[in-house]
Amino acid sequence: QITLKESGPTMVKPTQTLTLTCTFSGFSLTTTGVGVGWIRQPPGKTLEWLALIFWDNDEWYSPSLKSRLTITKDTSKNEVVLTMTNTDPLDTATYYCAHSTWAITSEYFFDHWGQGTLVTVSS
Amino acid sequence: DLVMTQSPRSLSVSPGEPASISCRSSQSLLSSNGYNYLDWYLQKPGQSPQLLIYLASNRASGVPDRFSGSGRGTDFTLKISRVEAEDVGVYYCMQALHMYTFGQGTQLEIK
Numbered sequence: 001q002i003t004l005k006e007s008g009p010t011m012v013k014p015t016q017t018l019t020l021t022c023t024f025s026g027f028s029l030t031t032t033g034v035g036v037g038w039i040r041q042p043p044g045k046t047l048e049w050l051a052l053i054f055w056d057n058d059e060w061y062s063p064s065l066k067s068r069l070t071i072t073k074d075t076s077k078n079e080v081v082l083t084m085t086n087t088d089p090l091d092t093a094t095y096y097c098a099h100s101t102w103a104i105t106s107e108y109f110f111d112h113w114g115q116g117t118l119v120t121v122s123s
Numbered sequence: 124d125l126v127m128t129q130s131p132r133s134l135s136v137s138p139g140e141p142a143s144i145s146c147r148s149s150q151s152l153l154s155s156n157g158y159n160y161l162d163w164y165l166q167k168p169g170q171s172p173q174l175l176i177y178l179a180s181n182r183a184s185g186v187p188d189r190f191s192g193s194g195r196g197t198d199f200t201l202k203i204s205r206v207e208a209e210d211v212g213v214y215y216c217m218q219a220l221h222m223y224t225f226g227q228g229t230q231l232e233i234k
Binding site for chain 1: 156223224226228
């Protein structure tokens with residue numbers, strides 16, 4: 001059974017760095033074809049993909065946020081960490097991590113999601 | 124920038140009636156391998172999103188067969204053959220060919 005859970009601060013001040021951890025079980029990030037991604041959702045708004053890290057250490061980032069994001073993995077701890085620098089109140093959102101894999105062809109979808117963690121950016 | 128446009132933004136359907144949601148991409152989602160990189164997700168009230176459909180027309184594991192996806196290129200449709208109360212929530216399309224972009228969402232409610 002695949003499970004993921006996000007953890008991190010509930011509030012950060014503008015310009016601070018936000019660090020979120022995704023702790024997962026039921027799969028390994030050393031398995032070919034597996035990834036873990038981060039997606040966020042501002043209150044009342046749609047979803048926004050942020051980053052994705054793969055079993056082979058490849059990293060994908062949202063072009064609009066790439067300069068502020070870093071995604072890393074610790075396979076021994078079954079953790080994926082997302083770091084976002086220079087936060088702004090517009091970064092207030094529920095942040096989800098999700099298991100990513102593919103079927104039939106190399107389209108990576110998100111088939112298991114964590115419960116999400118709400119982060120507020122405010123002074 | 125690639126834009127995903129869903130319509131309608133909301134719909135109200137009686138139980139047992141069909142429902143249809145449209146998703147249009149500003150760029151083609153047809154990959155060189157012949158597949159359309161378009162997925163559908165449902166976010167039930169108070170829950171995380173869940174995968175319904177991948178590659179435009181393939182149901183994810185455990186998804187009831189009343190859900191179906193179709194389309195190619197820039198125009199896609201999610202259909203629910205007979206809406207049930209548990210189908211309430213916000214439906215999102217997501218393109219996966221040019222990184223990832225979600226549509227604005229379509230709120231489904233039961234009459």
